[in-house]
Amino acid sequence: MNLFDRSIELSSGLETDYVRVIYYDLPESYRDNYRSYEYYRICTILDGEKHVAINDENFNYNREEFIILPPESVVEMEIVKDTRALVFELSDKLIDDIVKKTQFEPEIEAELYTGRIKLCRENSEIILRDIELISETAKGNRKGKEFLIDLYVQEMTYKILNIAGANLALNHAKENPIAQSIDIMKKNIRENLSLHEIAHAVFMSPQLFSIKFKKLTGVSPNCYYTSLKLNEARKMLKESSVTEVAFDLGYDNISHFIRLFSEKFGMTPKRYQLHHYPKMLIS
Numbered sequence: 001m002n003l004f005d006r007s008i009e010l011s012s013g014l015e016t017d018y019v020r021v022i023y024y025d026l027p028e029s030y031r032d033n034y035r036s037y038e039y040y041r042i043c044t045i046l047d048g049e050k051h052v053a054i055n056d057e058n059f060n061y062n063r064e065e066f067i068i069l070p071p072e073s074v075v076e077m078e079i080v081k082d083t084r085a086l087v088f089e090l091s092d093k094l095i096d097d098i099v100k101k102t103q104f105e106p107e108i109e110a111e112l113y114t115g116r117i118k119l120c121r122e123n124s125e126i127i128l129r130d131i132e133l134i135s136e137t138a139k140g141n142r143k144g145k146e147f148l149i150d151l152y153v154q155e156m157t158y159k160i161l162n163i164a165g166a167n168l169a170l171n172h173a174k175e176n177p178i179a180q181s182i183d184i185m186k187k188n189i190r191e192n193l194s195l196h197e198i199a200h201a202v203f204m205s206p207q208l209f210s211i212k213f214k215k216l217t218g219v220s221p222n223c224y225y226t227s228l229k230l231n232e233a234r235k236m237l238k239e240s241s242v243t244e245v246a247f248d249l250g251y252d253n254i255s256h257f258i259r260l261f262s263e264k265f266g267m268t269p270k271r272y273q274l275h276h277y278p279k280m281l282i283s
Contacts, residue, residue, distance in 0.1 A: 033074065035073060036089075047063055
């Protein structure tokens, strides 16, 4: 069984308002490829060791290190020794709330950091206790554990933001036109903006915009916009039917919407809705 199938992640991960926590127990010599999706991931190891190849970079890491993995990354992995790993898929809301509430001022660099990984070695010990608290809470049956996990995750993420260089991986340089275009996509998630409209909004030609966008994010603008829409669809399925969600997100062809959703999440919207929101009446 492929432990990194997206449908398995969605069904087995513990999800709160701020984060999805995913646990893996992997045997020595296990090999697989996997990818991150629309959110940043903090990849940590409870015990063991991995060898990974990400964006032409190869390295080993263990309990003393952690990785900040950008969206839409493809990872080749080999387990050096039996390994238990904990992955935190961070929501945009988490990062935005921390920056807003703490008036955090991240470093700014000339180009967007999206598409680059950050391996944190020397500062990893500052979040070890947070990882232990999150792991212990996630495994328990304590009432309100999702609330507690969100508190621990906020503290952990705040510490990571204060690591030199790490904040660049979690904060986009807002004045960058590609970052601006992503913000436009998020604010118009239920619209059906064209590539030309987005490029025009950031004062770039469609061709140049597409080239620069893919260079920095690794995917085309249309793929990124679609990914954002499908993520929004998961939330909307809690209260609306599959047909309503498709139309509200600008998909006139329901079959096309279902195919895109299935390719991204490993299950149809209806199956996702039945699994996560069983009390929802599906029309």
